[in-house]
Amino acid sequence: MGMTMLSGQLLRKGYTIRSGYDWLIASKPVQSWSIIVWNNWNIPKHFILTWLIMNDGMNFKGKLFKWGCCDDDLCYLCHREIETTEHLFLACEYSCRVSTEVESWMGTTFPTLNSLINGNKKHLQWRVLAVVLNAVYYNVWMQRNNARVNAMILRPEHVAKRIKDMVAKRLKFKLGGNSDQNAIFWMRNIGI
Template structure:
């Protein structure tokens, strides 16, 4: 003692930031090796949830406090590392509450707790750093215990229940079902999420930061490029709207239309998939026009949206016995 495991010293005392550098560098190198910078936003989200993220030097599109919210509350469901660590240590706290038959718990009771009540226990000044931090976590979680029983979850303590209990509650957003729907292609969902969070770098925002010469819409060159104009009133977007309406029938839906409609029918799900595909395709064409200075015709964009949506419908609708739905899908040339 001490010895190293995965490049990190294993010792009884507290690890310094410098001693953890070797491990973090290996993680970052692995992530960069996967080509993280070339991934779509949906790919980056999956990578972050699995492994972490390399250092990011650009200004974030959406504040971190929103990103770490659950998806139903407008976030991406990324865990806060510090709070997740507390919830993880909480598992040790729970084992002490339960008086689990483990050697280290017997040792803790003999050396530190002795005959004291664990719920109200305070560590001595000469206790180790590790033990003091376990006690700090106990103080954060103690209100969730009654008579040494974790009352938050009927199945007892889990890291997930501890994390959720530590996380402050926020308002459930109705539009979350529109974004995080199994009928959506993930990269389409990410674009809609950025739209709903106003996280897109439209020219009106860039102009305020002196990052572009003017705020004219790249697609129509008629009005200032705001998120609202870009997806609703822009001449280019409106043409795509009209072509899509001819394809599936009815008016082009708004966000409020989706929120107010029943969500358990296939028509709603198909329109959700189309709406998300539209958002992605229009944003893709806008960025393509800005970077490469060329743009597909609206009818070509519509054809690509239809192709994506039809492919998704065929994946999800293996067996449909509702004749009304079948007729509607036949008019869309899906079945």
């Protein structure tokens, strides 16, 4: 399965590298993107990682290679492209496959960064999508580290299942005794 096909699928769904990159380099006003991170529905360890990504606080291989700290600059997950922020989270074949698997169980398009920034933050769906987006970044980063340290990675469908379990646990905690029928109906629709 080639990158072209995966990229094509995602681009058709509006998941453009450019839109994500604009957000990652913080070209948006701080108050626009920060709500995606500093949202109390997000799983804490997940949004802390997203915050570090946005603030260029991660030592990606492309950067380390320039500093002479490693022998090559290739992505640990696909071994095809230089490991940069935008490659790892937005363009890497592995990340795209995880996103596609997540779309599959949610039955909806994977959230774009811009769609979240421009969405209605009070809607349950928006909160869930923000939780999912942060969870995807976190789990891709974990698999990247798994590849670096243990030379192995989980298959995308397993990572997607892990993300689903994490998101389900978090949402059940946040909803608590919420008896809103619309919320319950929507949650069941996405299999949670």
